[in-house]
Amino acid sequence: MQQRRTIDQIHTNRVLLNGQLDTPKWWAPTVIVLGIIVAIGFFMIGIMVNKGLGVTGLSRPVYWGLFITTFVFWVGISHAGIMISAILRLSQAEWRRPVTRAAELLTVFSLLTALMFPLMHAGRPWRIIYFILPYDFARGIMPNIRSPLIWDPVAISTYLTGSTLFLYIALLPDLGNLRDRTTGWQNALYTILSLGWRGNPRQWKLQTVGGILLSALMLPIFVSVHSIVSWDFAVTPAVEGWHSTIFAPYFVIGAVHSGVSAVVTMMALMRWLWKWEDFIRPEHFDALARLLIVVATGWLAFTFLELIFAVYGLDAPELALRELQIFQWPWNILFITFVITGYIIPVGMWLQKSVRNNIALMFWSSLFVNIGMWLERFLIIVPGLARKTPFVYTWESYRPSGLEWFILFWSLAWVTFLMLLFSRFFPLVPLFEQKESQTFSDSIKIGRVKVPAIVREAD
Amino acid sequence: MSKSVLGLYSDPNQAADAMDALKGAGFPLGTFDVLTGTPYPEGAFGEHVPQHRLFRFPAFGAIIGFTLAIFLTAATQIAYPLVTGGKPILSLFAMLVILYEMSMLSAVISTVVGIVIESRLPNVNPGIYDNRITEGLIGVVITTDDDKSDTAIDALNSAGAMEIKQA
Numbered sequence: 001m002q003q004r005r006t007i008d009q010i011h012t013n014r015v016l017l018n019g020q021l022d023t024p025k026w027w028a029p030t031v032i033v034l035g036i037i038v039a040i041g042f043f044m045i046g047i048m049v050n051k052g053l054g055v056t057g058l059s060r061p062v063y064w065g066l067f068i069t070t071f072v073f074w075v076g077i078s079h080a081g082i083m084i085s086a087i088l089r090l091s092q093a094e095w096r097r098p099v100t101r102a103a104e105l106l107t108v109f110s111l112l113t114a115l116m117f118p119l120m121h122a123g124r125p126w127r128i129i130y131f132i133l134p135y136d137f138a139r140g141i142m143p144n145i146r147s148p149l150i151w152d153p154v155a156i157s158t159y160l161t162g163s164t165l166f167l168y169i170a171l172l173p174d175l176g177n178l179r180d181r182t183t184g185w186q187n188a189l190y191t192i193l194s195l196g197w198r199g200n201p202r203q204w205k206l207q208t209v210g211g212i213l214l215s216a217l218m219l220p221i222f223v224s225v226h227s228i229v230s231w232d233f234a235v236t237p238a239v240e241g242w243h244s245t246i247f248a249p250y251f252v253i254g255a256v257h258s259g260v261s262a263v264v265t266m267m268a269l270m271r272w273l274w275k276w277e278d279f280i281r282p283e284h285f286d287a288l289a290r291l292l293i294v295v296a297t298g299w300l301a302f303t304f305l306e307l308i309f310a311v312y313g314l315d316a317p318e319l320a321l322r323e324l325q326i327f328q329w330p331w332n333i334l335f336i337t338f339v340i341t342g343y344i345i346p347v348g349m350w351l352q353k354s355v356r357n358n359i360a361l362m363f364w365s366s367l368f369v370n371i372g373m374w375l376e377r378f379l380i381i382v383p384g385l386a387r388k389t390p391f392v393y394t395w396e397s398y399r400p401s402g403l404e405w406f407i408l409f410w411s412l413a414w415v416t417f418l419m420l421l422f423s424r425f426f427p428l429v430p431l432f433e434q435k436e437s438q439t440f441s442d443s444i445k446i447g448r449v450k451v452p453a454i455v456r457e458a459d
Numbered sequence: 460m461s462k463s464v465l466g467l468y469s470d471p472n473q474a475a476d477a478m479d480a481l482k483g484a485g486f487p488l489g490t491f492d493v494l495t496g497t498p499y500p501e502g503a504f505g506e507h508v509p510q511h512r513l514f515r516f517p518a519f520g521a522i523i524g525f526t527l528a529i530f531l532t533a534a535t536q537i538a539y540p541l542v543t544g545g546k547p548i549l550s551l552f553a554m555l556v557i558l559y560e561m562s563m564l565s566a567v568i569s570t571v572v573g574i575v576i577e578s579r580l581p582n583v584n585p586g587i588y589d590n591r592i593t594e595g596l597i598g599v600v601i602t603t604d605d606d607k608s609d610t611a612i613d614a615l616n617s618a619g620a621m622e623i624k625q626a
Contacts, residue, residue: 150557198585
């Protein structure tokens with residue numbers, strides 16, 4: 001860690017708890033504006049529930065459109081948390097420390113948002129409760145656990161529950177810290193939430209061992225979730241472009257690509273908005289960009305493989321679909337944009353050290369990735385359905401309605417709104433991790449140079 | 460009547476000396492503890508190394524989850540025995556996903572319960588404490604009989620306590 005400087009615990013508390021103890025001036029206006037957008041979005045959803053899915057652009061044969069694309073997109077973003085938090089925690093990567101909480105939080109809120117899209121898409125959400133609960137005894141119909149559409153909510157609910165508990169357990173020491181810094185109702189709230197945390201060796205040991213154990217348990221769940229989301233498509237033999245054996249790893253690596261990029265976006269915003277320059281440093285962006293180059297290139301390989309597998313068999317419907325996806329208007333322009341923004345521009349930028357250490361450029365490149373990754377999901381889902389096939393008796397292309405676009409925009413505002421609300425009450429950077437990092441930091445002299453070093457406890 | 464005494468230190472070495480002084484004064488391990496705002500390496504203060512049984516919790520949880528999942532998947536299929544594509548009613552592959560997810564969910568929940576229980580939380584009566592511990596001070600706390608509290612205070616002071624609190 002080259003850019004570290006010694007920061008005492010009082011200063012760490014004052015700076016990293018500035019969102020809770022001394023709310024920044026921009027916070028309230030931003031939350032109000034976002035709150036208005038969120039309220040309008042819920043009103044729009046209400047209109048759709050009242051009028052039916054006719055207010056969307058969905059029509060046979062394109063029965064899955066913007067909502068399902070956005071659902072897959074947010075599930076993808078949710079993979080940030082466990083990728084960053086669990087893998088880096090297990091590998092004891094030192095640069096994880098300022099990143100983990102924000103990544104876990106992004107997981108929880110993006111999963112919550114993702115879950116809302118299939119519900120909206122169902123048109124009459126209350127009628128699909130039997131997907132989860134075996135309630136409909138009158139007709140004797142139980143959830144069909146053989147359906148991937150049941151696997152999906154089960155996997156996502158597991159991931160959401162696990163991620164939320166993981167987030168809470170890692171918050172305990174910081175809740176104790178907030179209890180010690182507050183008075184009145186806030187003190188009462190943090191006293192209850194911190195469960196009487198004192199910071200004795202037993203509690204710290206359980207915090208460390210428990211964190212590693214939960215990371216190890218969450219990793220297989222993280223892999224399973226996007227695999228199962230991919231099977232929503234891959235087990236549908238009737239749609240070319242969906243029925244692919246590589247979909248599970250392809251979706252997982254794509255999710256990591258978009259999720260880690262979203263963490264970069266969020267870290268840049270945190271650094272700018274809360275002025276955490278001492279804690280979120282260029283070296284963290286540099287490390288994330290190096291990781292992203294590997295992930296993005298792995299993801300590109302899967303994208304390429306998917307195309308190769310599709311065209312190698314010279315199966316006429318598959319070839320027709322790929323021609324539609326890549327060469328025909330308007331899909332061709334979307335495809336080009338997807339490749340350029342998903343890989344060529346960001347990876348081209350990240351190969352430069354000057355870009356990796358430039359927060360503004362990292363911010364914009366990470367946004368490019370998520371534009372590309374949203375388009376990737378759209379291009380997987382819609383053209384396969386929109387392609388004219390012999391036995392389809394109605395055939396229309398898909399043009400998303402204004403309401404669908406607004407709900408997509410609403411989801412971005414909704415996640416940001418939830419994050420900002422969270423930041424008012426809970427710290428976005430784990431304080432105890434920062435302090436531990438200071439405890440273990442040292443410098444060693446090698447020859448004539450003094451090198452910053454981290455002391456690590458033997459397992 | 461028992462009494463709690465807390466000594467506050469700014470330096471980890473002093474806190475370790477205080478722990479040694481308490482041991483030297485005849486207080487048994489386990490009657491005194493060290494409180495910090497950040498994790499320190501195990502044994503840094505010469506404290507009693509805590510034992511735990513956390514690893515049993517996820518295993519137990521996974522077994523419970525798996526059993527419940529077997530019941531849910533089998534019962535729902537048998538309750539509405541719709542033959543699909545000539546496949547068996549109890550279709551194992553389709554059950555695997557639910558079995559896996561429910562086992563993992565139960566393992567995670569029981570691990571979290573295990574962390575809370577093994578951390579001795581929730582702690583309704585946390586006892587003597589000082590808010591400056593989360594600002595970097597290190598607290599050495601001992602609960603002892605009233606008549607031995609002076610010995611404990613002497614031991615804590617001998618290590619250079621910057622402040623002593625009693626309750």
